Amino acid sequence: MTMKPTNTRRLLLGSLALALVAALAFVALRTGPLAPVKVQVTAVKTGRVTPEIFGIGQVEARRSWLVGPTVAGRVRSVQVDVGDTVRPGQALAEMDPVDLDQRLAALDASLARAQSARQAAEAQVGDAMARRALAAANFKRNQDLARQNFISGAALEARSQEVASANAGLQAAQANLGGSAQDITRLRAERAALAQQRGNLRLVAPAAALVASRDAEGGSTVVAGQAVLRLVDPASLWVKLRVDQGRSAGLAPGLAARIALRSRPGEVLPGQVVRVEPLADSVTEERLAMVALDALPAGVSVGEMAEVTLALPATPEGLLLPNAALQQHQGATGVWRLQDGGLRFVPVVAGVQGLDGTVQVTGPKDGGLREGDTVVLYSQKALQPDARISVVEQLAPPAGAAK
Structure with a gap:
């Protein structure tokens, strides 16, 4: 008994449909949205971090x-x-210096004039002292003559007035001498200040x-x-x-x-x-x-x-992980650990971190990380506890990424 051509065509189309459905299922499970998430893993190590x-x-x-x-x-x-x-x-x-040199020359001239004035004042003091000495000698002689009634009292008073005038003249000359000395001191100070400005x-x-x-x-x-x-x-x-x-x-x-x-x-x-x-x-x-x-x-x-x-x-010894392994899940910081063929999120506390990206972590004593545990380093997309994963050596860069 031979099969009709219509039945043969139906069987062929059914086989093709089943093959197509199987191919679509294979693609969906391997490369489509239902495909496992590719991850790159690393091992938890023990050591020190040198921050x-x-x-x-x-x-x-x-x-x-x-x-x-x-x-x-x-x-x-x-x-x-x-x-x-x-x-x-x-x-x-x-x-x-602009006019500083001229002002110094003017002060030098003023200082020379003040020194000449001082010499004149000293001469005046000497002359006043001589006048006072002469007036005192004349007054003494007239006192002797007055006691002997050789001169009148009015003549003696005139000699006394000469002595007083001589004393006043001496005081004036001494004051002029002191004033000239102060002028010299002032001019020297002004010249020193101006010379300091010139030196600056x-x-x-x-x-x-x-x-x-x-x-x-x-x-x-x-x-x-x-x-x-x-x-x-x-x-x-x-x-x-x-x-x-x-x-x-x-x-x-x-x-x-x-x-x-x-x-x-x-x-x-x-x-x-x-x-x-x-x-x-x-x-x-x-x-x-x-x-x-x-x-x-x-x-x-x-x-x-x-x-x-x-x-x-360096810090004390502890568990070390790359900083890239730390992820956020439901508001907590932790790592995804491979356990019994699946994923488990383990909360950790990040400690000291080195410039190479290595970070020291601590976690809960029960169910926490241990040395040698395998954790996810990189993943194609965000992970969930029920996610299917596929471990690869290295994740390929996204399409269009700069090489």
Whole structure:
């Protein structure tokens, strides 16, 4: 008995339909929305975390000087240039004295005149003393004559008046002498003050230093306190470090530092925190610290940027996980642990974290994490306790992601 063509066609179509349904089911279960979530896993380890503080800073000079005039004026000349090394007391620049030299000459003339006036006053004192001595001698002789009735009383009174006049003349001469001495003292003080002003117009180096900047040229007008030159001590360079306040726990003097200058990206220079500033920057929310280099390399520029890493003391041994393994589920922080072929969310408390992303965690004693447990590191999408998973070596980047 032969099968009719109609039945054969029906069986063929049914087989094709079953194959298509099986293929669709396979695709849905393997690559569609019902496919298992691909995850990358890692093992819980035991160890110590060496926390570190990272920050950006710039090279500054601990000792620097802004050299400028104490009064407003015009710069006459600048005798050094940027990069020059200067010694203490070396002339750096000079201000225009304007009329200070003429005023000094006028005071010198006034001082000479006052000294001449003093000499005249001394001569007057000598003359007054001689007049008083003569008047006293005449008065004494007339007293003897009056006792012998050789002269009248009126003549004796006239001699007495001469003595009084001589005493008054002597007092006036002595007063003039004292006044001339005070004039000389005043003029000398005025001249010394003017000479000090004249000397301040000559700008000199306060210490051995390096000329860092030249802020004014000859002919420029500057105000009092404005810098003409900036000097730095090249042996006192350090890094002014800025650290995020939220990551600055443990920042203290004495911490060892690794410094990478922008001009030396492949070289790590050792250093140490020497000071933590008591005032933080409230605008940028950063704390400030000063880091000194153990050995200052040649060619370091003031203002150069630097990357600084500070090492804190290591923590006691504990469970370690990559920070990427920590997930949020129902408002709690924890990890997804592979258990009996499924997933279980284990709450944990994150502790100290290192710059490499390793974080120390603690959890409940019963049912918590143990060394060697396998937890999810990365997943294609958010996980649920009943989610089907497929463990892969490494998750492929999303389509269209930059390579």
